[in-house]
Amino acid sequence: MATSPLLERKLPPFENGPLDDGPLASRIRGPARTGLIPLLAVLFAVGLALFVSVNPPRPWVLLTLTALVGLGADGIVRGHPRGQFASIADTAPHLFVPVLFCLSAGLVLEDVVLGYWAIPAVIGAGALMACALYAEHISVDVEDPSFPAARFVLNLVTYLAAFGFYSVVYGFDVALMPAAVSLGLVSTLLAVEVFRDAEADPIRALVFASVIGLIAGEARWVLYFIPLDGFLAAVFLLLVFYLTTGVISHYLTDHLNVPVLLEFALVTAAGLTIVIGGRILD
Secondary structure, three states, rough: OOOHHHHOEEEOOOOOOOOOOHHHHHHHHHHHHHHHHHHHHHHHHHHHHHHOOOOOOOHHHHHHHHHHHHHHHHHHHHHOOOOOOOOOOOOHHHHHHHHHHHHHHHHHHHHHHHHHHHHHHEEEEEEEOOOOOOOOHHHHOOOOOOOOHHHHHHHHHHHHHHHHHHHHHHHHHOOHHHHHHHHHHHHHHHHHHHHHOOOOHHHHHHHHHHHHHHHHHHHHHHHHOOOOOOOHHHHHHHHHHHHHHHHHHHHHHOOOOOHHHHHHHHHHHHOOOOOOOHHHHO
């Protein structure tokens, strides 16, 4: 009995080892994990809606949601085809922005948003979370064509998370010492994200990020003696964070030059104009 030529064909051997490490696995594993991003973003939005709708607020809801976002983000980042992550210490720098944005969004919306405005606010926060998760996934591979766009999205979400925490400190009337310490810690963790791709040495990046945290904590201390509060104080702290992280990041990548310094100077001047003008008109 003759055998069909189709049945006699042999599958080509894997060129890059077993299935788990080959190109086919890369094509399967990447989309499979990125497909979880919309689900995690929806879960975040639902949990956020639950937190802001329950009165009085239940802190355990936000903490549980934050833990779920952190675990989900860890799985998404580990699923990148080119990811080489041996432990949680390797993925931790990729988790700071999703986790802190989750906390920041929950605290800000619970303090500021009222009534039906909570619905579009929650939807917007869910969309930003999805963008941040996609960007974290893409940023694992610096050679990805979408890496510059992912880096821009991560910086944007980083500054939004920082502004949220700065606003919450004043919205909840946190005492000076706890406020300075908490803002310093949050600023340090967020600065790690900004410096993650600018500095290859993680220890050196952590040192620079700690300097940012120290400056942010001292800035909060200085504001105790300046008649600023609420939104204007948060804008001032964000300017400090933006200026210090931006200058150091460009220094680490050897892109610090006169045009860049001029750009930071103009942005800082515009921000200070808003702060001073708002204080005068208040």
